Amino acid sequence: MDASLEILDHDSQDNNGRENQPFEERTGVFLKQWESQVRPYIEMIDYLRRIGIEKDLALPSIAVVGDQSSGKSSVLEALSGVALPRGSGIVTRCPLELKLRKLNAGSNWTAIISYRDVQETFTDPSQVEGYVRRAQNVLAGDGVGICDELISLEITSPDVCDLTLIDLPGITRVPVKGQPEDIGDQIRRLILKFIEKRETINLVVVPCNVDIATTEALRMAQGVDPNGTRTLAILTKPDLVDKGAEADILQVMQGKVVPLKKGYIMVRCRGQSDINENISLTEATRLETEFFRSHSHFSYLLEEQKVTTRCLATRLTKELVEHIRASLPSLTEQIQIRLSAVRLELRNYGQGPPLEPEKMGAYLSKRILEFSDQISEICRTGASGEGNIYSLLRPVFKQWECHLRNSKASCRP
Known part of the structure; x- marks a missing residue:
């Protein structure tokens, strides 16, 4: 077994042991070793996507899907540490590739947003929402329409994990003013383009205060992944669970309602009321941990590493790296087949023009x-x-x- 697999196996087998270690020890040598092992895999796939290989071959990725008002934007906000567009109606109007890259402590926060032929760099986290909205307006037009062109947002910071996600528009059923009548079908077709690929891990966001079996996002994920082998569900808004319904949520977490091989993770992120009260993302993370630690029904999930955004981030990175590793043999074979076909086609064109100026005439x-x-x-x-x-x-x-x-x-x- 190579070093990267050892790191992954250690992480899955020794969660409880590390939970009892001092925080500095858990985030010191082990974390640096973890980061040095996982980053090459993620950066390799990002590079392949950047040079356009995804036009011909499907690449391993994590696609985030959810019904409108499921808390999807809040989850991504907590993972990235920046405020993303949020509000009523369709907020994510284009697929957003969110690339998070961890820097050493003391490094400066930086972001690069890219779409079409545009690439802009900025250093103020509060500008993220404005840049993303501007990019969506360029690609999808002013208004409430959608577009399948990708926006790439790369954030490098000491406060994020190494992870790449693709955020997709929230699923809607009823068009609002200015939207075409078939907006729901447009969104579903766009989502299916990503989640139906076998190389994609489907991250389904579902609020705790709805019947999980009736959510459209999970239904779509089941349609393309009936065995639940590449679907991971996030339960949001646990603070809105009706009193007495906690046992039902635990049944969901245990996979007894909708079984998923990758299981469930529960998070409590910033809501609109928290934003109105100027609660920072750092404070929201602390309040989240305290919420689960003091909860009479959910506290044991904290020890099992099945709750909090911090556990979600680690789990997603681990899932993505394992998924990339499993996909590498097939991806290498497909690239070699395409490369051989291109070389054969090139031979049919004969010798190309010389590079030496004196031979060109x-x-x-x-x-x-x-x-x-x-x-x-x-x-x-x-x-x-x-x-x-x-x-x-x-x-x-x-x-x-x-x-x-x-x-x-x-x-x-």
């Missing part, structure tokens, strides 16, 4: 003469790759003659 003269010879041969025999050129042109000339004859009366000397 002779090469161009040779190509012009060859082209001239081919034209002369076609004129002599009429033979071409599409058939006899005279047979092909005869109907065209006949049509042209008829047009001239018909227009004769309208011509005045």
Whole structure:
């Protein structure tokens, strides 16, 4: 077993042991070793996506889906440490690739947003929402429409984990003013483009205060992943659970309602009331841990590493890296097959132009003469790759003659 697998296995087998260690020890040497092992995998896939390989091959990724008002934006906000667009109606109007890269303590926060031919760098976290909204307006137009073009937002900071997510528009059923009648179908088609790929881990966000079996996001995930092997569910808004309904939520967490191989994680993120009260993301993280620690029904989930945003971040990084590792043999084979096909096609084009300036003139003269010879041969025999050129042109000339004859009366000397 290589070093990276040992790190992953250690993490899954020794959660309880590390929980009892001092915080400094848990975030010291072990964490640095973890980061050094997982980052190459994530950066490799990001590089392949950046150079356009995803146009031909599906790459391992995590897609975030949820019904409107499921708390999806709040989860991403907690993971990234920045305020993303939120509000009523469709907030995520384009797929947003959120790349989080952890820096050493003391490093400065930096973000790069890219879409189409635009790339902008900024250093103020409070500007993230404005940049994302501006990008969405450019791609999807002003208003409430959607677009399938990708926006890439890379955040480097000491306060994030190494992780890449793709945030997708929230699922809606009823169009609002200014939206086309089929907006719901448009969103579903866009989501399916991502979640139906076998290389995608589907991260489904579901609020605790609704019937999980009826949520559209989970239904779509089950449709493309009926065995639940690549679906992980996040339960949000546990503070809104009705008194007496906590046992039902625990049944969900244990996989007794909708079984999922990757299971469930529960988080309590900032709500709109917390934002109105100016509660920072750091304070919200502390309050989240305190909420679960003091909860009479959910506290034991804290020891099992099944609650809090911190546990979610670690779990997602681990899932993504394992998924990338499992996909590498197939991905390598597909790249080799495509590469062989391209090399074969290139051989059919013959030798390319020389790079040396002194040879370019002779090469161009040779190509012009060859082209001239081919034209002369076609004129002599009429033979071409599409058939006899005279047979092909005869109907065209006949049509042209008829047009001239018909227009004769309208011509005045």
